[in-house]
Each structure stands twice: as structure tokens, then as C-alpha cells.
Amino acid sequence: MTERVITLKSFFEEARAGRLTGIRCGKCGELAIPPKEFCPACQQRAWGPVPLKGEGTISSFTIIRVAPRGHAGEAPYAVAVVKLAEGVSLLGRVVDMPLEALTVGLPVKFRPLVKGEQTVVGFGPA
Amino acid sequence: MRRVAVIGVGLTRFGKHERNSVELFAEAARDAITDAEISPSAIQALYYGNVTGGEGERQLHTSPLAASLLGLTNIPTTRFENACATSHVAFRHAVMEVAAGISDVVLVGGGERVLHIPTDHATEYFGFCSDASYEQPVGLTFPGVFALIARAHMEKYGTTEEQMAHVAVKNHRHGVHNPKAQFRKEITLETVLRSAYVADPLKLFDCCPFTDGGAAVVLASEEVARRHKRSIWVLGSAAASDTMFMHEKRDLSRITATERAALGAYRQAGKGPQDVDVVELHDCFTIAEIVATEGLGFFEPGMGGIAAEKGWTSVGGKIPVNPSGGLKSKGHPIGATGAAQICEIVTQLRGEAGPRQVEGARVGLTHTLGGNTATVLVSLFGRD
Numbered sequence: 264m265t266e267r268v269i270t271l272k273s274f275f276e277e278a279r280a281g282r283l284t285g286i287r288c289g290k291c292g293e294l295a296i297p298p299k300e301f302c303p304a305c306q307q308r309a310w311g312p313v314p315l316k317g318e319g320t321i322s323s324f325t326i327i328r329v330a331p332r333g334h335a336g337e338a339p340y341a342v343a344v345v346k347l348a349e350g351v352s353l354l355g356r357v358v359d360m361p362l363e364a365l366t367v368g369l370p371v372k373f374r375p376l377v378k379g380e381q382t383v384v385g386f387g388p389a
Numbered sequence: 390m391r392r393v394a395v396i397g398v399g400l401t402r403f404g405k406h407e408r409n410s411v412e413l414f415a416e417a418a419r420d421a422i423t424d425a426e427i428s429p430s431a432i433q434a435l436y437y438g439n440v441t442g443g444e445g446e447r448q449l450h451t452s453p454l455a456a457s458l459l460g461l462t463n464i465p466t467t468r469f470e471n472a473c474a475t476s477h478v479a480f481r482h483a484v485m486e487v488a489a490g491i492s493d494v495v496l497v498g499g500g501e502r503v504l505h506i507p508t509d510h511a512t513e514y515f516g517f518c519s520d521a522s523y524e525q526p527v528g529l530t531f532p533g534v535f536a537l538i539a540r541a542h543m544e545k546y547g548t549t550e551e552q553m554a555h556v557a558v559k560n561h562r563h564g565v566h567n568p569k570a571q572f573r574k575e576i577t578l579e580t581v582l583r584s585a586y587v588a589d590p591l592k593l594f595d596c597c598p599f600t601d602g603g604a605a606v607v608l609a610s611e612e613v614a615r616r617h618k619r620s621i622w623v624l625g626s627a628a629a630s631d632t633m634f635m636h637e638k639r640d641l642s643r644i645t646a647t648e649r650a651a652l653g654a655y656r657q658a659g660k661g662p663q664d665v666d667v668v669e670l671h672d673c674f675t676i677a678e679i680v681a682t683e684g685l686g687f688f689e690p691g692m693g694g695i696a697a698e699k700g701w702t703s704v705g706g707k708i709p710v711n712p713s714g715g716l717k718s719k720g721h722p723i724g725a726t727g728a729a730q731i732c733e734i735v736t737q738l739r740g741e742a743g744p745r746q747v748e749g750a751r752v753g754l755t756h757t758l759g760g761n762t763a764t765v766l767v768s769l770f771g772r773d
Contacts (some may be wrong), residue, residue: 269600271522295521296636313742316394323538323544327528331513334528342529344537344635352636356527366710383526 268314269297278375279382283315285351294351313320317373318389319347324365345371345386355384390488393623394614395770397425397607398732403720404571405504406601408725410439411451413603414500415458419607419724421496424537426617426760429459432607433492435466436483438499439724441514445506455500464653470724472518473673474759475499477727477766481626484768487608494613498605501722511599515723518760520633532596535633536762538586541641543590545691548679550590552694554581556675557594557717559703564714566745571600571720595675600720603730615662621735624660624752626768627653633763646765647684647756654767655686655756662686665769666750667737668708669730671758672715678702681756682710685767704747712737712745727757727766738772 269286274297277284287294288302289309301308324343327334334340341357343365354374357365370389375382397422401413408416414437422429437452448454452466469479476499483497503511515531543546551679558578561736564570614620614661629649633640639645655661670685672678679693687708688696696702702710713719713733717727736742753770 275522285755296634298456323540325533325540325591326586327530327533328585328589329431329512329530329532329587330528331516331530332507332509333513337528340528342527342533342537344638344641354527354529354634354636356522367540370605379524386525 273343275382278384279376279377280387283317283373285313285315285349286310294349296351296353315349316349317347319345319371321365321367321371322346322352323367326362341365343371343386353384355386358364358385359387391490392488392611393484394609394611394620395606395623395731395735396609396614396617396620397415397421397427398735399424399605400569400653400732401603402569403600403602406502409446409448410442410500410502410603411448411455412538413502413568413601414455414498414605414725417498417603418459418496418605421498421607424606427448427494427607429461431494432461432464434464434483434486434495435461436469436479436495436497437466438469438479438727439501440470440472440475440504441501444514444517445503449496455564458585471764472759473671473721473723474723474727474757474766475761476604477755477757477768478628479726479763480731480768481628481766483608484623484626487610493610495608496559498603498723498728499607500603501724503599504601508599519747523634523636529635530567530588532591535676535732536591537635537676538641539590542676542680545642546694546711548694551578551582552698553595553679554578555697556672556678557581559697560672560711560715560717563704563745564718566743567714567719570714570718571598572718582587591674591676597673597716597721600722602720602722602725602729604725606728606731621634621738622771622773624769624771625657626652627657627768628764628766629653631763633761635761643690644684644758644762644765646762647681647758647767650765650767651685654700654769657770660752660769664710664752666733667712667747667753667755668710668756669713669715669733670756671711672717673721675717677758678710678715685754685756697749704745709747712742727755730755730757731768734770738770
């Protein structure tokens, strides 16, 4: 048994400093995005933190043109599911890339998007 | 476990209402009780579904409030919330209560009202059904969730925007014949294809509307149901879940919770997709209908778009899907939708659907999906 090593708070504190952290199961090797109590693959509880390089490719994306309150002034903006090199995926806002240039398979790199107290996962050019 | 039947259904008109969501449910429940030809005092429990009442109407503790508006204050009441699958989840639990022999007659349904608030507020409240740490801050919306699914389906199978548009055209064509539908107007393929993008590749006419409305169903044990001439039997009701996180979906082109819930419901009913005559499924976006027709086993993965294009899912086609007009044309009051789909299937199986009747329908299926495809319910119904 191990303690839960990465909380949401610590994941985003690390992300704010530019570091993405995954968790790897010490029993079966499953890699996951925290937090997670039990391993979804083997149901054991033996997580250890692993740094993720933040490099990946877009597996799907959309351009949000009708935004919710709170993001209204930001539209249009791109959101993508990015498959990271280590094998896990992460959802993020795509920035610093022309919207019309986005394609499935495009390489991107993680960057934190800091807005006041909030840290948001972002991806920019690889 | 005892057999369970639907003995009464009720539905408000879908669209904009001045009354609040609990009042809308109460109106539908009144009609369901009248339809069931029972005394309100026969009801032994109330299961109520609502999603945004806390945010949009500053109202919580809504299930005893619903009972109060109905004048039924001595029964246990429970409120359910599972995003857009809310009242189908409530229905499954009500079925279990009757099947287990705890109650003989249970009232279940839902109500939702959102058209009194601005669209960006409603979009935000619906967005609360996705994760507040990884997804909402990124600005992901529900059209965005299904746009990610659509893009993956297009990449993998070559599904086209035009095929998706066919779903919208078909459901609007069906909805013309539904007096309760929000939009009773045919639309053309061009209208869909020329509408503005909301979340690429989904356009305005790929999306269901915001809707106010209520729906209710009266469930009864076999002993009670045998005394009613228009009872429709619940053959199976299964729930499945999947990870909440878009980043954890193994294959964005599939909705695995639909596949698992369908398997469970078919197994309970001893039936398969080939036995189903009429379907009400969760077409919150056109791509959702395409993926659902695959996940429910009507078409092979990748064939859902072609099925829509060929008219196989129209009334009169191989497997009629959404004769009510679906969420797209009938409307989508999220807390009431699951119960509303059940109302339609019961009406179809009773042979009371008028100009939108699927002739000779004996077995029907309802499918309701909640949130980031994380909750899915499938139920099967039969005339005998």
C-alpha cells in the first residue's frame, strides 16, 4: 500500500511550473493521469509518480465557437485530446498555432496556461 | 424478481415554459396518473430527475417538492442526477423497487427548465457535467465533447458531415408528426450543412436545442398491471458507466458504456438487436445517433453514417430510430429526457402513436446517455 502520491492540487501546482506528472502502477506498470486510488488495470494500490515529457500528437480536436460563460471572450479556441509519448492522453487548450493548421496526428508540446490562481493544460507547437 | 410494467405515461409539450421544472414534472405526472387510470393514493414512491435546478432555479430538495405539488406527501421521494441520463437512471431504480417487491406502484420521471436563462449560462451549467479540474477550465463544452467523438469517427471510418446532416433531417421529418415536439418543421440537408459551426465539425443543426419540459411514467407490479389493458412490459433495464475523463477514453470513436448497457439489457430480456422494432436513442448531437446505432448492435462499427445516409433508420426503414423526432426535433429537457423516450416507446408499443406509428411494433428500446459518455442506460420494452 502506498499513500495517494499525486493529488489534483499537486498535479496542477507541478503543471504550473511546467512539469507534467503521471502515476505508474508498481504492480502492473499501468500509467495514468492522477488522482486515482486503485489501478484500473490490476486494482492494486501501488502508485508512484513519473515525470511526463509533455510531447505528444493530437488524437482528436475541435474548435469551440460557442463558449460557456467564463470563456466567452476567448472563442474561437481549439481543444484537443493529445496522446503523450508515454502512452497516456491529456485534454488541453491548443495555443500559438493557427486553427486551420490543426490536424489529427499533429505533434504538440505541453505548456501551462496560467490565469490568476488557475492553471490550465495547454499545448503549443512541438 | 417480479415482472414490471409501465401502466401510464405523461409528457408536457416540449419548448419554452413559464412554469418551473418541478411544475413541469407535476403536469406530466398528473397526465401519467390519469393515463394509468389509478388513484394518486396508489403511488407508493416517487423518483424524480432534475439536473440544473440548483443553478438555474435556486431550488434543491426537489423530490419532496414534486410530491407536494402533486398532493402526495406521505411517500418516500428521491432525486436523481446523472447529467442527461438522469430520469432513465431514476427509471431503472424504480423498476428495481417494484421488481424487488418493495412497492407495487411507483411514479418516476423528470423535469427541466433552462430557456429562462441566457444561453452562455445554460452552456456553463451543462458543462458542470464534465470534470471541473481537467475539462471545464480548458473551455470544453458538450458540443465540444461530441465534436471530439465526431472527428475521431470521421478519421477512423470516413464518416462525413453530410452523413451526420442526414440524422438531423430525418429526426426533424419525424418530429413533424409529434404534437409535443419543440420543432415541428422539416429541414433540408443544405440547411444543416450551411449552418454555422458550434464546435467543428459540429454545426448548429447537428445539435439538439435547449428545452423546457417534463415527463413521467407510472410503473406497476405484474399483479397490478394485469388489471390494465394497455400495460407495456419492462423486459430489461441496464446501466453502464465509463471513465468521466475524455483523456481516458480508449477509443474516442466508440461509446463503450452504450455497448455494455445494451449487452446487459439484451441479456435480461433474452433478446438481441434483431428483435427490436422501434428505438428512441440519445441523439443530443447527430454523431451521437450514428455512434449509438453501432453501439446498440444495429450496424457494424463505421456503418452508422452510411445507415443514416441510406435512410435505414427512418420510419419505414430497417430499424426506425427516433420516431418522436428525437432530442434533435422533439427537444432535450435533460432531466426529463430518459422518461420522455420511454413515454414514446410505450405509446408506440400500444399502437397509439398516430401518424408517426411504427406499424406492428412489439419490442422497443430506449437509450439515454449522460455527460462525457460516462453514464448510459438501455431499457427494452415489449407488448408481451
